Amino acid sequence: MTDRLASLVSDTTLVAPVIVLVCPQMGENIGATARAMKNFGLRELRLVSPRDGWPNPAAEAMARGAEEIVQQAEIYHSVSEAVADCHDVYATSGQLAAGSKPCYHPRNMAVELRGQTDAGQRVAILFGRESTGLHGEEMQHARAVVSIPTHPDHFSLNLAQAVVVCAYEWWMAGLLQTAQPPHQPEPATLDAFEAMFSHLEQALQARGFFKTPEQKPTMLRNLRNLLLRAQPSEQEVRTLHGVARSFGREG
Amino acid sequence: MTDRLASLVSDTTLVAPVIVLVCPQMGENIGATARAMKNFGLRELRLVSPRDGWPNPAAEAMARGAEEIVQQAEIYHSVSEAVADCHDVYATSGQLAAGSKPCYHPRNMAVELRGQTDAGQRVAILFGRESTGLHGEEMQHARAVVSIPTHPDHFSLNLAQAVVVCAYEWWMAGLLQTAQPPHQPEPATLDAFEAMFSHLEQALQARGFFKTPEQKPTMLRNLRNLLLRAQPSEQEVRTLHGVARSFGREG
Numbered sequence: 001m002t003d004r005l006a007s008l009v010s011d012t013t014l015v016a017p018v019i020v021l022v023c024p025q026m027g028e029n030i031g032a033t034a035r036a037m038k039n040f041g042l043r044e045l046r047l048v049s050p051r052d053g054w055p056n057p058a059a060e061a062m063a064r065g066a067e068e069i070v071q072q073a074e075i076y077h078s079v080s081e082a083v084a085d086c087h088d089v090y091a092t093s094g095q096l097a098a099g100s101k102p103c104y105h106p107r108n109m110a111v112e113l114r115g116q117t118d119a120g121q122r123v124a125i126l127f128g129r130e131s132t133g134l135h136g137e138e139m140q141h142a143r144a145v146v147s148i149p150t151h152p153d154h155f156s157l158n159l160a161q162a163v164v165v166c167a168y169e170w171w172m173a174g175l176l177q178t179a180q181p182p183h184q185p186e187p188a189t190l191d192a193f194e195a196m197f198s199h200l201e202q203a204l205q206a207r208g209f210f211k212t213p214e215q216k217p218t219m220l221r222n223l224r225n226l227l228l229r230a231q232p233s234e235q236e237v238r239t240l241h242g243v244a245r246s247f248g249r250e251g
Numbered sequence: 252m253t254d255r256l257a258s259l260v261s262d263t264t265l266v267a268p269v270i271v272l273v274c275p276q277m278g279e280n281i282g283a284t285a286r287a288m289k290n291f292g293l294r295e296l297r298l299v300s301p302r303d304g305w306p307n308p309a310a311e312a313m314a315r316g317a318e319e320i321v322q323q324a325e326i327y328h329s330v331s332e333a334v335a336d337c338h339d340v341y342a343t344s345g346q347l348a349a350g351s352k353p354c355y356h357p358r359n360m361a362v363e364l365r366g367q368t369d370a371g372q373r374v375a376i377l378f379g380r381e382s383t384g385l386h387g388e389e390m391q392h393a394r395a396v397v398s399i400p401t402h403p404d405h406f407s408l409n410l411a412q413a414v415v416v417c418a419y420e421w422w423m424a425g426l427l428q429t430a431q432p433p434h435q436p437e438p439a440t441l442d443a444f445e446a447m448f449s450h451l452e453q454a455l456q457a458r459g460f461f462k463t464p465e466q467k468p469t470m471l472r473n474l475r476n477l478l479l480r481a482q483p484s485e486q487e488v489r490t491l492h493g494v495a496r497s498f499g500r501e502g
Contacts, residue, residue, distance in 0.1 A: 041402040151292040164412045165419050
């Protein structure tokens with residue numbers, strides 16, 4: 001384990017997952033998140049619309065040695081902006097919704113995630129607000145859902161403690177060398193995907209694909225999950241973009 | 252995993268590890284510990300000389316649904332009293348000291364620990380004070396040391412976050428059925444061990460085993476680690492007790 005630790009620490013080309021806190025309410029939790037990130041070798045913190053504004057002195061006070069992670073945190077107004085440059089996105093959830101996204105627990109997420117980051121991919125893990133987690137439209141930007149197994153009588157984890165578990169698992173996957181190399185070419189970034197998907201939506205709208213306005217959100221969500229699950233490469237996203245353009249063409 | 256979860260939750264004979272916080276300084280960390288314990292199915296919290304006295308309103312405020320764990324926490328004046336009824340004790344440490352105690356990371360501790368608790372053994376995990384961890388004499392009551400792997404540049408974990416990692420690993424070991432049945436008969440409780448060891452110390456003293464007063468603590472520590480590592484059964488502790496008595500006898 002010692003040799004592996006040395007290479008984990010010295011190899012400056014290795015990238016770590018990006019932690020995205022969506023609408024965090026308590027500055028203390030932002031600071032505790034930063035501290036835990038630094039414990040497990042993560043550096044990049046992104047905040048979507050923190051409730052109490054930014055900067056927040058309570059966050060720095062809790063960071064204890066990880067103040068620079070707090071100071072360098074990037075602020076976004078939406079999840080889609082926060083993950084635009086990422087190649088893959090996992091969304092944490094208290095419950096594994098029976099949906100069309102692949103579901104992980106932190107350990108099997110970590111095996112895959114370590115393979116992705118070792119291959120230089122930028123991968124985000126989304127954490128929702130303390131009170132109500134991630135909302136439906138925020139989950140849509142994620143390919144996969146990760147849920148921390150807990151006792152069913154008390155499944156509400158503290159925000160920073162949920163970050164601890166995910167960050168620890170990623171670090172352990174590195175130490176124990178359980179990483180699986182990604183089995184596909186590098187996926188497109190989320191902004192490329194979104195640009196394509198927005199085109200596709202317009203084309204479908206123009207072609208009368210949505211029989212009623214009510215069914216539109218559900219059909220779009222199902223399509224989005226299907227395409228995200230495939231983790232399309234840049235080339236594939238370009239192809240899909242071409243499909244959308246050809247559908248959208250008049251005539 | 253679902254069947255296993257159902258049996259974990261419904262089997263009321265299963266015991267969970269005991270969390271012992273030694274001289275915790277911040278009430279907030281005690282509350283955050285309780286919350287994390289409940290997330291992962293632990294119930295029994297013991298506190299050795301909490302700095303700010305007890306009860307501590309800051310602890311209950313942070314417990315968020317785990318208030319009863321805080322309210323039922325037991326207070327002790329020493330580590331030896333706090334672990335007296337336990338069959339095995341793990342001590343957490345920021346560094347794996349090169350010593351004569353077996354060393355674990357939380358994952359391999361959890362595999363063994365789950366086997367012990369499934370077999371009905373009461374096992375304690377010790378966590379030291381926020382500032383300086385566990386002191387040498389407190390470590391002596393533990394058979395084994397567990398250290399959470401972290402980035403070497405930032406190894407100081409928040410107290411409650413360290414509890415999260417250990418409790419989560421124990422819960423995961425249950426879900427993933429990686430438990431190893433203990434390979435020995437049930438070990439003696441720590442109070443039986445201490446009674447024997449105290450007799451042994453007196454006997455050694457009486458027999459002039461300690462050549463100089465300076466070497467006594469080191470020799471006792473080495474002997475203690477050796478005997479603890481063997482996890483002697485009640486019968487074996489009785490045998491050792493007989494050895495101590497026969498050595499201590501005049502003549």
